[in-house]
Structures are given as C-alpha cells and as structure tokens.
Amino acid sequence: MPPHLPTPTPTPTPPIPPLPVRRTFPAHPLSVPRARRAVLDALPRPHHPRLRDDLQLLVSELVTNAVRHGAHPADDHLVELLLWPADGHYWLAVSDPGPGLPVLSPGPSSTADTDCGGRGLLLVDALAAAWGVVPRRVRGKAVVAGLPFPAPDYGRTRDGY
Numbered sequence: 001m002p003p004h005l006p007t008p009t010p011t012p013t014p015p016i017p018p019l020p021v022r023r024t025f026p027a028h029p030l031s032v033p034r035a036r037r038a039v040l041d042a043l044p045r046p047h048h049p050r051l052r053d054d055l056q057l058l059v060s061e062l063v064t065n066a067v068r069h070g071a072h073p074a075d076d077h078l079v080e081l082l083l084w085p086a087d088g089h090y091w092l093a094v095s096d097p098g099p100g101l102p103v104l105s106p107g108p109s110s111t112a113d114t115d116c117g118g119r120g121l122l123l124v125d126a127l128a129a130a131w132g133v134v135p136r137r138v139r140g141k142a143v144v145a146g147l148p149f150p151a152p153d154y155g156r157t158r159d160g161y
Contacts, residue, residue: 020084025063027071027079027096035063035081039092042083048150054127055083055090055147061120062094062143070096070140080142089129089146097140101133 021042025031036056043052063079071077080095104121124131124145131145 018085020082023081024078025081027067027077029064029067031067031079032060032063035059035079035094038081039083051090051147051150055092058092058124058127058145058147059094061123062092062145065102065120065143066094066096066098069100069102070098072098082142085149088149090149091144091146093134093142093144095136095140095142097136099139101141102143 021038023035023038025035036059039055039059040052043055059081063081066079071079077097080093082091082093082095084091102121104125124143127147128145129148131143134142134144136142
C-alpha cells in the first residue's frame with residue numbers, strides 16, 4: 001500500500017468583487033432621470049438614504065453636464081455611466097465624447113439668484129470625497145467622483161438627524 005500522501009490544504013478563494021454597473025444613454029435630457037433610476041436600481045439593499053440621495057444628485061449633475069456640454073444628440077452621441085464600489089467608496093464615472101474639459105467655477109456670480117446653471121461642479125465638489133477628469137483613449141473624457149461608504153453616523157448631526 002502506498003504511503004499516505006498529505007492532502008493539500010485548499011487555498012481560500014478571494015471574494016469576487018461586485019462588477020461595475022455600466023449603462024449608456026442617448027445624449028438627451030430625458031436620460032438624466034433614467035440614469036438616476038439605473039443607479040438607484042444598482043445599489044444593494046438595504047442602503048442608507050443619504051448615500052442614495054447623494055449618488056442621485058451626483059448622477060443628475062454629471063449626466064446633465066455631459067448631455068449639455070459634452071455630447072451632441074444630432075451626432076448620435078452617447079453618455080456612459082459606470083458605478084462600482086472600491087476602496088471604501090462608491091465610484092461614479094460619467095463619460096462623453098466631447099473635447100471640452102469641465103471647469104469648476106470660483107463661485108456664484110452676481111446673477112446667481114436668477115441663473116439656473118453653473119453650479120453643478122460646485123455640488124460635485126461639495127459632495128464627493130474625491131473627483132476628477134480622466135481623458136478617454138479614443139476621444140472625450142470621464143468625470144469620476146467617489147462617495148465614501150456610509151458609516152453608522154453618516155449624515156447625522158449632533159442632534160441625531
């Protein structure tokens with residue numbers, strides 16, 4: 001009888017990370033609510049309401065900017081949205097084929113009380129733990145923003161709200 005060979009200890013399999021959610025939308029204003037819905041549907045249940053609200057605001061601002069400034073519906077351009085969890089954050093990337101780069105304005109202008117635009121990146125800057133613009137290989141760019149995973153007290157003030 002052959003000597004007993006030791007059974008190799010199985011190597012633990014690393015956890016498989018969640019796949020990024022990827023959606024494309026026409027460069028049209030109606031794509032903004034569709035993008036918000038796609039992000040809401042992609043979030044695991046249960047999720048913190050503040051995280052949901054902040055992600056939806058980021059989606060609204062970034063997709064609106066991509067539709068208004070980065071893509072042209074007449075050219076059948078698309079806006080791409082990616083959402084993935086990594087490094088303790090939910091990362092959101094919105095890409096468009098436009099050559100222009102977004103610019104963070106210094107603050108509200110004198111017409112801020114009557115002007116409805118120009119505050120999108122200010123909101124992104126205020127909400128996101130980090131954000132930036134990444135050029136795409138072929139053409140265009142992606143605006144990437146990250147929100148930290150909610151801690152137990154995420155969004156609460158000293159009063160408990």
